[in-house]
Amino acid sequence: MTWLANLSPKLRQYLLITGNYWAFTLTDGALRMLVVLYFYGLGYSPFDIAMLFVFYEIFGVVTNLVGGWLGARLGLNKTMNIGLFLQIASLAMLLVPADLLVVPWVMAAQAISGIAKDLNKMSAKSSIKMLVPGDAQSQLYKWIAILTGSKNALKGIGFFMGGALLALFGFRNAILIMAVLLSLVWLVSLVKLKKDIGKSKAKPKFIEIFSKSKAINVLSAARLFLFGARDVWFVVALPVYLSATFGWSHFYVGGFLAIWVIGYGFIQGIAPKITGTAQGQTPDGKHALMWALLLSAIPALIAMSLVFEWHDKASLIIGLLIFGGIFAVNSSLHSFLIVSYSGEDGVSLDVGFYYMANAMGRLIGTVLSGWLYQNYGLTACLWFSTGFVALAALLSIALPRHKAIAT
Template sequence: MDIKKYIAVTASYWSFTLTDGALRMLVLLYFHNIGYTPIQLSLLFMLYEFCGVITNITGGYLAKRFGLNKTLFTGIFLQIVALTLLFNLNNTWPQLYSLVYVIIAQGISGIAKDLTKVSAKSAIKTVVSDENKNRRLFKLVSFLTGSKNTLKGIGFFLGSFLLSLVGYKVTLSIFIFFLLLLLIFSLISLRNYSGIVKKKVKFSKIFSKSNSINILSVSRVFLFGARDIWFVVGIPIYFYEKLDWSFTEVGSFMASWIVFYGIVQSFAPKLLKMFYGDNFSENDQAFFWSIKLFLMMSCLGFLSHTYDYNSYLICIGLFIFAFVFAINSSIHSYLILALTKKSDVTLDVGFYYMANATGRLVGCLISGFSYQVAGLMGCLFFTSFFLFFCSLFSYFLKKN
């Protein structure tokens, strides 16, 4: 693959991610402000995550069948459609009708996000030469994933800030215009790039035959489910309701967390080299760092309950979580590309991120339910529960 094409794919993915992060905070804060309950808020993201599951499992197949550029173009176009639907929401509609309407719009956005992600993540494998490929692949994956999350964090702040500054509809108008420019840029710069296309691909090939990839994927379900249990609804609504933070303050915290997480991801290879030298095993580290994450979150839940949910303790604890989670996530993102064949990269990456989206879907649903029933303590408890199983399957991967 031409490195210039890879840069164009990455730039498109970055730009898309900025609007996707902004949209998440915009939807969460706006609809909470007009009276939606935590469970209703989690339902808004339910179809978004469910469509991510379906898109990842089929997106790799479609990318291999029609080309990475086609899936990227389609993803950007569908995001424009989703934002246009949200722009046309009418506050005079009955709440049930509005809820279903927004869920459908969010579902389209979920398809859009994961079509672009499969395209960008799969493109990495095509630019790595065989010489020193493992370390180079780890660095490229960490950079792309870390920079993506940093931009998503900036998007979180941008969405909440613009909501406070210019309101819901003007913010959506800005993002629609930006995405139209991005689509034009992508169509021009990537019209001749399709990646590794194979016209005749059996649909059954979308399911991985590799035992290692299957174990890694299950571990990924629990890793990202654990994060989203507190991240999607619990913490933002807790800060807004219980601590009386403004939209901008909530968005700033979420943005800072994501940016910090993204920065740590970008430097994960250097950090692991600094901690362990050159001779570390990524399989071993996936297990060790998941255990650290489980112990850390269990301690945070206990201390938060003991000290009456002190806001400073919670914020500091969640940033420590971000550091450990970022290392773990980077190792996972490297392993999926290291374990797959170059000819099957879109299929295996799609299958793996289907597992990622499954975890996010389950975490999203538990987030709203656990917060409404048991408050923040419920979110932290379920997070620790999921991290235990993430560690268990990481151990199986280590042995495998």
């Protein structure tokens, strides 16, 4: 461990924050897959399953607004540790006997998990701004891409872990295993995470949770539609379709979605190379527009293959993989732009507002995923996805092109 001791204090803190984020992400992905597969196995409809996640997304919207303000006032170490503790509490709520796992109780547990997830994400993403000089934008893009990509790769492993734990140990024992492991991570974080990282010099007022920057507002709106476009078919419709139409087992569904998200995370991690940053370029609004336009074609092509029954199984699988790769670049571009646009003092305010829009997009996508699939099928979900990405592209026209951003 000599190499760890030789690292700078800031880098050691970053690694600790990243480790917290990774551990949390594993439980978050596993819990999502556990809930979807377990309650579908109990006979819940796709829309009922979507409703289980409504509070998760609603409270994510609120948490990103309030959490950014709390991070600026209290420090990101406190918001991260609170997030870890709340995830443990959420898991503990699901350890009740099976006959008590009624919809309101599960929704409440998911609400706490949603608060935990967004406190954790906001804390991790905001901390990067503290580590990179303001004139090192290429380095900033690289660090954000690595953090975001590794997180999503681990979320994919979490999907597989959820399906595997459910098949091997059952729902309750799977939850218990995750709660114990995450508790150990939380105890280490309480002792080792530096106090007051990311704390604003000026105490921001609560009203300042709403961004006054046009660039951040436009990017946040584009982010809303981008993530709505993903979740409108990915969250509920796709795993249920794979299970009901293809006849895949829990292992196959969890494993395939895990591979998808791992690949998605890998592409996010190398996004700077894909977008040309390796040659000294940094992305701007033009890049966001171009990649959104490219993405919008993919769900439309998949939908057409299903309508005309043209190699529908292969088209769905291959199309999903292509969608994941292009979506990953879009997401990584957005994640860089929000940190780049944000002010250094109180960065969590801007990042929190942006991820509020992200959570709102997930909320809309999740509800539509269950409702559209139950009433109109997967094709309708794909057409809505196409429209949402097109709206994200339209908004990206207004994003700045390598100009100074007033915040």
